[in-house]
Amino acid sequence: MPWIQLRLDTDNAHADAISDQLMEEGSLSITLEDGQDTPIYEPTLGETPLWAHTVIVALFEADHDLIPVVDRLKALPFVGDSLSYKIEQVEDKDWEREWMDNFHPIKFGERLWICPSWREIPDPTAVNVILDPGLAFGTGTHPTTALCLEWLDGLDFTDKKVIDFGCGSGILAVAALKLGAQYVSGIDIDYQAIEASKANAERNQVQDKLALYLPEDQPDDLLADILVANILAGPLRALAPLIAEKVTPGGQLALSGLLKEQALELSEFYSKWFIMDEPAHKDDWSRLTGIRK
Ligand SMILES: C[S@@+](CC[C@H](N)C(=O)[O-])C[C@H]1O[C@@H](n2cnc3c(N)ncnc32)[C@H](O)[C@@H]1O
Numbered sequence: 001m002p003w004i005q006l007r008l009d010t011d012n013a014h015a016d017a018i019s020d021q022l023m024e025e026g027s028l029s030i031t032l033e034d035g036q037d038t039p040i041y042e043p044t045l046g047e048t049p050l051w052a053h054t055v056i057v058a059l060f061e062a063d064h065d066l067i068p069v070v071d072r073l074k075a076l077p078f079v080g081d082s083l084s085y086k087i088e089q090v091e092d093k094d095w096e097r098e099w100m101d102n103f104h105p106i107k108f109g110e111r112l113w114i115c116p117s118w119r120e121i122p123d124p125t126a127v128n129v130i131l132d133p134g135l136a137f138g139t140g141t142h143p144t145t146a147l148c149l150e151w152l153d154g155l156d157f158t159d160k161k162v163i164d165f166g167c168g169s170g171i172l173a174v175a176a177l178k179l180g181a182q183y184v185s186g187i188d189i190d191y192q193a194i195e196a197s198k199a200n201a202e203r204n205q206v207q208d209k210l211a212l213y214l215p216e217d218q219p220d221d222l223l224a225d226i227l228v229a230n231i232l233a234g235p236l237r238a239l240a241p242l243i244a245e246k247v248t249p250g251g252q253l254a255l256s257g258l259l260k261e262q263a264l265e266l267s268e269f270y271s272k273w274f275i276m277d278e279p280a281h282k283d284d285w286s287r288l289t290g291i292r293k
Helices: 015-024 066-074 095-101 143-153 171-178 191-203 233-238 240-245 260-270
Strands: 003-011 029-034 053-061 085-090 106-108 112-116 127-131 161-165 183-187 210-213 224-230 247-259 274-276 280-282 285-292
Touching: 003 015, 003 066, 015 029, 015 053, 015 066, 066 085, 106 143, 112 143, 112 171, 127 171, 127 191, 143 171, 143 224, 143 247, 143 280, 143 285, 161 171, 171 183, 171 191, 171 210, 171 224, 191 210, 233 240, 233 247, 233 260, 240 247, 240 260, 247 260, 260 274, 260 285
Parallel strands: 112 127, 161 183, 161 224, 183 210, 224 247
Antiparallel strands: 003 053, 003 085, 029 053, 106 112, 247 285, 274 285, 280 285
C-alpha cells in the first residue's frame, strides 16, 4: 500500500500535543526523531525524554489530503504560521525483505561466523551459527553483541556450562554451544526472545543442550563456569548479586550493553565479586570481563 508522510519540526514541549492532533487527523503512525543529533541512551524507569529539537514524522494513506491537516495544525496557538514542514511520498517497499537484504554473514574473532539463515555459508569449515533473529534482539551487527561474540570466540568451552543472561535471539547461547560448550541456560524476560532462541537452537541442531527460562522459572541452583550478559548498565547493576551467585569460583564473566562512560563505575561495582579486567570498547559501547573470586 502506498503512503504519504508529513515531516515537521517542533520542540520537546509540544511534540506530544502535535502527535495527538495528528493521530486525530488519521495518521497511521507517528515517529519522533532527533532533530540535532543529540542521542538519548538510557532513560531512567518511567522517563520518556525527548530531544530539544524534535522532528515528528506522521504517516498517512497516500490519498489523504495533508494541506488541510497542515492548516489546522497552524491554527493551534502553540504552532502558528511559521510551522516548518515537508510532505513526502513514501516508496512502497517490502520492509521485511529490505532488512533481510542488508544482513550478511559476519566473522567474529578467529573461528566464529554468524550466517543469516537465508544466505550461503561462506566457510563451511568454520564454526557457523545459522541465525534468524525473528522478533528478538541479536544479529551480531550491534557492537554490544559483537563484543560478546569476539569474547566467546576466544574461550575454551571444554566441559563448560554457560549462562546467557538476556538471550534475545539466542545468538550468544547458540554460539557458545557451537564453540563446544557442554550445556547452556538462556534467560530472558521477553517471551519472543525465548521463542527465537528455541528456533535458532533447532536451526543449529543444539536444542538438546539449551534450556530456556523466563526469569521467574529459572532454577534456584543454576550455576555456570561462564556467564555472558548483554543487557544494559542499569539492569546489570541491579542483577549483580544474582549474576555473581550463578558463577562458580574461577568462572568467567562478560558484561555488555553498557556505554563507555558507564564502564568504570560498573567494573568497580562488580569487583566486589569478580577480579575485573580492563574494559574493551567498540564504538560508544564497552564490554567488561572478569574472573569470579
Ligand atoms: C541487548 S539484548 C541482547 C540479546 C543477545 N544476547 C545479544 O547479545 O544480542 C538484551 C536482552 O535482554 C533481555 N532482558 C532485559 N532485561 C532483562 C532481565 N532483567 N532479565 C533477563 N533478560 C533481560 C531483553 O529482553 C533482551 O532480549
